[in-house]
């Protein structure tokens with residue numbers, strides 16, 4: 001797990017995750033493209049392009065691609081975003097960071113642990129340009145203290161957390177420097193040159209392998225950096241096929257995806273349309289390519305909780321270490337349909353990867369993910385899958401070591417396949 005842990009620790013925010021992936025692609029010989037400048041392709045070339053904290057990477061097959069084999073993941077996780085003004089005086093002679101919720105976290109898990117801030121800043125460059133840079137304050141910086149049990153006797157019975165009151169981090173005692181001074185120091189720039197910032201809290205606790213036989217992994221941001229990691233491994237390790245493998249890393253899944261780098265925007269569809277244009281494909285060739293494309297939306301799934309098995313569906317209840325989870329929903333909150341499930345299931349069967357099925361217990365609402373959003377923008381058969389995990393949206397989540405191997409093997413096989421349609425009903429998986 002060492003390499004995954006290095007990736008995770010280098011990715012405290014979605015912006016850092018995209019940057020960490022970009023560095024890995026640079027090292028693998030990928031050419032960075034920019035949406036604002038012309039693209040030129042070499043036969044069999046490998047490319048990536050970024051938009052905010054989102055990233056698309058793809059490889060060109062020898063001829064015109066038969067389809068696009070996309071694995072879509074997200075780099076953001078529930079946390080707290082720092083407000084623009086940053087800090088404010090508080091009771092007890094203290095100063096607090098002022099923060100808002102980002103996504104639906106389990107609040108209690110953020111209390112009483114060392115936290116810090118990371119994110120993105122814009123800088124005024126000497127030539128008048130505005131440049132963007134990631135920043136990570138790499139030390140224990142703030143903490144959100146609980147109220148003592150003596151003052152809140154109900155703390156262990158149905159506690160509630162008011163984000164405006166209970167979840168504001170302690171920044172310091174007495175006279176405190178500005179948050180921006182700490183951020184400027186971490187970035188190695190002067191405070192005056194920072195034009196704007198978006199900063200988020202991140203959990204400082206290191207990832208860990210645990211369990212009786214070392215079979216469990218616990219770490220911050222497993223949702224969805226575990227799937228980001230496995231899909232990147234699969235993307236880079238897949239055998240060549242007649243299709244175009246596409247690594248799609250989105251931002252803002254936790255807040256609904258309707259953003260610049262979210263699956264509700266046009267980043268994936270625009271990137272693929274432009275790639276086809278640059279390859280000189282005709283409109284009909286592009287439509288045929290889309291008809292032969294597939295999207296795997298890889299986002300973590302709920303394993304059955306040992307203390308609360310009653311929350312699981314009676315017979316669609318995944319277990320830790322049991323293999324890749326295929327998610328179904330009666331109201332199509334998951335994008336999985338019969339065709340996408342069959343294609344993905346067949347890929348897993350051939351790769352000898354175990355799969356499990358997930359449904360919400362029918363009287364629970366459950367979550368949703370980017371698959372159903374992505375399909376509205378890039379409308380091709382889409383399957384929602386995930387790695388089983390516990391404590392989703394905790395500041396420190398738990399999964400199984402074996403499922404990293406399951407997920408990586410499944411996605412490597414998916415990226416190496418190129419299903420095509422021969423008439424309406426027949427899919428040929430090669």
Ligand code: CO
Pocket residue numbers: 074223224253299300369
């Ligand atoms: Co997720």
